Amino acid sequence: MQKTSIKKRVTLKDVANAVGVHVSTVSRALDPRTRHLITPEVAEQILKASERLDYRQNAAAYSLKTNRTRTIGVVVPDITNPVFPPIIRGVEDALASRGYVAILGNTDGDMRRETGLVETFRSRGVDGLILASVEREDAAVSKLAAEGLPVITVNRRVDDSTVASVVNDEAEGIRRVLTHLVSLGHRRVANIAGPQSLSTGAARYAGFEKYRGPMGLVDDRDLVVFANAFNEAEGERCVEELLACGAEFTAIVCSNDRLAVGAIAALSRHGLRCPEDVSVTGYNDMPMVERMQPPLTTIRIQSNKVGFEAGQLLVKMIERPPGEYEAEHIVLPIELIVRGSTRAIRPPNGRGRETG
Amino acid sequence: MQKTSIKKRVTLKDVANAVGVHVSTVSRALDPRTRHLITPEVAEQILKASERLDYRQNAAAYSLKTNRTRTIGVVVPDITNPVFPPIIRGVEDALASRGYVAILGNTDGDMRRETGLVETFRSRGVDGLILASVEREDAAVSKLAAEGLPVITVNRRVDDSTVASVVNDEAEGIRRVLTHLVSLGHRRVANIAGPQSLSTGAARYAGFEKYRGPMGLVDDRDLVVFANAFNEAEGERCVEELLACGAEFTAIVCSNDRLAVGAIAALSRHGLRCPEDVSVTGYNDMPMVERMQPPLTTIRIQSNKVGFEAGQLLVKMIERPPGEYEAEHIVLPIELIVRGSTRAIRPPNGRGRETG
DNA sequence: TGTTTATGTGCAAACGATTGCACCAGCCAT
């Protein structure tokens, strides 16, 4: 019969008493790294007893003594943005298998909140930090890394290359998109570029600038417009801007899916259909874009893997003696997903915007 | 000049030395609840000094001493499922303002993983638990609550009503959907019900059964089919099943959006268009369903608020002296969002499936 | 003025684990 009263937590001392040894012996027997110090049969008994008593280590005591929490902080702009959950999931999967756990915070793109969260997390003694919220210039982050706290940026990176990162091959993604459009006959290709303060926005734009010429695309300044944020509203605004300045284009390369969604909406408000009149591409392949009308042609990033690699790398950094840190930078390959939002250019005579 | 070497963390002792008082005095001065015990000017000095030295409480030591971690565990089936991020976000917002933090785990619907996560979290000494992963019968959860650990289920609930919960008004949601369909002239309404082991699935199905008769809908057993999971594939399978058994219907009420998405896809494979041939409704109003073709008529739940309320309630439970617990059950109102996937029934003569 | 009461501070014992060090067998080699 179990007593139903408040179960006091089982401690090392309890199992020590049960076996008739000292707590330090129990401690050593329970840690695989020190178990070899103990007579095998004693260790066996201790294991048994701790099992039987349902002993679980007190994480606070462990942390206090060892200064390690087996906890890492994950900071994202907004978990509600579909790009981030798969990344977070990847991180958690990588951590869980190593006995680590993640605490999460949202910044809503506010750098002061980022700083605040990092403070909070440090105060809680996190062993490392994974940041998906960084801007290219991020003094706070460089400082962290310099102080010796393991930090990795995911999806984005900071310009300061001493901070480890796991990102996607942005330039290659844009190159794929452009070759795809070129193969469909497009020559006047516009670009809705993302915020240049974010590495993703900057790298994708850089890719566009790098490849447009060599691929034979029309190189018109009016064909590029910059979004202030990666969201639908900005996508709409940018299309308005493109149309307002009279740029002629048969396709728009958008720096991410949400911009593309907004772009398509704005186009259709102006009587321009996608893909009949204008082809549109996205970036990220976030959930549901394959169910949109039209289904979005986009670049699939390995979000889950990005997170998983970051989690693994961070644990590696944490468990490696400090000082040996040469910041690693992992770049994952992407994949072009062709769907309905891109189509071969119409023969010139049938093309309203081009002739008018 | 700051030394760039490894900054040792500032402790109570450091600020005590700086001010020339005992650590216990500092401890008391820093805690708003005990500050009144200290001479105001001394307290003032201590505050200043702790500020200046950038003192931050050592969370592990605090936890060890007080047995409280200001951490709560959040367990969801899969953070990648768009239903959950807004809930999690709500929880975190509620917690952050009270100085709490959330650690997260995914079960993928596996109850053993749920148990495992709960174990892990308890071992880390969480002050409470928010579970979005529970099934109606969930022995582990009832046990937890009985042991005195504050637990709340969100979005779902367990049958055992001693476990607090924050959920949506499921029956009312279904009622709204049905009145909407009835007002459009539908009488033969099918139901793709969700898993009955989940309270959401069961409650929505119960609502359907409760209201279909009184509203004058055809009460045919063949019009109900049960999905084994809340996903697109099951939505497709259920439509196949409905069609296979020859049921006649002009509308399908789906137990959630993902089932609806799958249902629409399957219908269209069979040459049935939505909404022209069959109206379809979802539940949850998850992101992007307004951009689908057709945009989905659905029930909007207040996901963020569900999470927020749960977070608030949990903190209340944690900070209230134990024993006073009368499990609260919060039910939040929902909203019908009419979009393009529902339409007035065609005049009988024009209706292929009905006449054939 | 002497006794009581308040009021502010310090003391020291926890909380539960880890870990350097001391100790004590027993064993081998000289």
Added chain:
DNA sequence: ATGGCTGGTGCAATCGTTTGCACATAAACA
């Protein structure tokens, strides 16, 4: 037979807080 190892265990300090208690000092009362 004695000395030195070595391998297994116990001892005790320590991590940084919180908090019941003791103890001053000063204020209030008789």
